[in-house]
Structures are given as C-alpha cells and as structure tokens.
Amino acid sequence: MATSLAKRFGQCVRELRTEAGLSQVEFGEKCGFYQTYLSRIENGHANPTLNAMEVIAGALGLTIFELFDRIRPLSRN
Numbered sequence: 001m002a003t004s005l006a007k008r009f010g011q012c013v014r015e016l017r018t019e020a021g022l023s024q025v026e027f028g029e030k031c032g033f034y035q036t037y038l039s040r041i042e043n044g045h046a047n048p049t050l051n052a053m054e055v056i057a058g059a060l061g062l063t064i065f066e067l068f069d070r071i072r073p074l075s076r077n
Helices: 005-018 024-031 035-042 049-059 066-077
Strands: none
Touching: 005 035, 005 066, 024 049, 024 066, 049 066
C-alpha cells in the first residue's frame, strides 16, 4: 500500500508534468523510464529511488530539492 508521501510525490509530479505540456509517454522518454513506471509513480503505487527522483526533477527543470519544496506544502493538507 502506498504511503501518503508516495501519493503526494506522485500528485506533484503529475501536476508539474501536465503544466509542462508533456504526456506520460513523452515524459518517460525524457526521463528514460517506461510510461507504466511513471504511471505507478504518479498514482502513488511505486516508491522511486532517490536517483529516480533526481532524474524526474531534472526532466522537470528542477533540482531534487526544489521538487521536494513543491511537495512540502501538499503535506500540510
């Protein structure tokens, strides 16, 4: 079962990806990940490694720390 942190991380990644105008397939190609893996991340059903999070952040034009800063406000809800 996914933790609430995994769900918040996935929600944030999905929002940032859609804001960038990228489909999951396009974003997967940019990250070097399969679309199915990204779908699992965005739905909170996968726990990506720190390395994977760093790749995702970079593909969104952020550092991993900037990505975590975007997730932090979601945790207060």
